[in-house]
Amino acid sequence: xxxxxxxxxASHEKRTIILDVVKRTAECCFMPLTVGGGxxxxxxxxxxxxxxCDKVSLNxxxxxxPDFINVSSARFGSQCMVIAIDAKRxxxxxxxxxxxxxxxxxxxVIQWAKEAQARGAGEILLxxxxxxxxxxxxxxxxxxxxxxxxxxxxxxxxxxxxxxxxYEVLTKGGADAALAASIFHxxxxxxxxxxxxxxxxxxxxxx
Numbered sequence: 001x002x003x004x005x006x007x008x009x010a011s012h013e014k015r016t017i018i019l020d021v022v023k024r025t026a027e028c029c030f031m032p033l034t035v036g037g038g039x040x041x042x043x044x045x046x047x048x049x050x051x052x053c054d055k056v057s058l059n060x061x062x063x064x065x066p067d068f069i070n071v072s073s074a075r076f077g078s079q080c081m082v083i084a085i086d087a088k089r090x091x092x093x094x095x096x097x098x099x100x101x102x103x104x105x106x107x108x109v110i111q112w113a114k115e116a117q118a119r120g121a122g123e124i125l126l127x128x129x130x131x132x133x134x135x136x137x138x139x140x141x142x143x144x145x146x147x148x149x150x151x152x153x154x155x156x157x158x159x160x161x162x163x164x165x166x167y168e169v170l171t172k173g174g175a176d177a178a179l180a181a182s183i184f185h186x187x188x189x190x191x192x193x194x195x196x197x198x199x200x201x202x203x204x205x206x207x
Contacts (some may be wrong), residue, residue: 001206003029004179005126006057006084006155007037008100008188017041017044019051026052042072049076056188060098061086063112066119073120082155083116084125085109087142094142101129109142110149112141117150124150128158135161135182143173155179163189163197170203 005025007018017038026033035048036057045056062069062083073081086101087094087109094109112152126146128139138159147154156175160166166178184188193206 001177002032002034004034004057005036007035010038011178017048019047022048022051022053034082034125041068042075045072045076045080049080055080055082055123057082057084059086062116063096063098063100063107066115069116069119069121072117073122078120078122081121082123082125083113083121084127085113085116085146086127087139088129089142094145097129101127101132104200113146113150117152119129121152123153123155125155125157126175127179131159132157134159137161137165138169138173138175138178140168140173143169143175147174147176153177163194166194167201167203170198 005021014039024037032054033052034055034057034106035053036059039045039056039058040061048056051162058068069081069083088097096105096107096109096112097103097104116124124146126143128142131137131139136157136159143156153176155177156169156173158178160180160183162183166180167179169175184191195207198205199207
């Protein structure tokens, strides 16, 4: 349904946004395109939107300068502002990480999600760093905690290993969408197979 490009090392390596990739993708990709990584100011967002993306994903820059969300949402609209949150469990809660999951911030994930929404975020892209890459399933507890705390769509990410994991996070986790990478990149499942599985389980999907 959507394609998400996340250049997860751009902020850590202090690189600029991948405009050339966005332009070439937008020329042949006729579905919503979200791009994140290396976005530091409103001009970066303007260039990305002009290059053909539909939404931008902010993480490090938003955490370091929360007013960036307010300014960007007011200028471009909340509908294109996705706040990506990289979460790692800490005690009984979760901590926000930046720089592609490398740097702890001390921020509580639930409080940051609420603040991001209040500042103008139109969506939350929630990644469990504990589950990411494991293919053992999404963090249902984390996802449910966020979906129960905000009123904007939540995209769950991190841990998908099979279509049943997608079903669990959309139902038990309450996510509005599920992001998956490895299972599709390595063709363990096709997108069609995953959607047909979800439809058989009663989830409304576009086929």
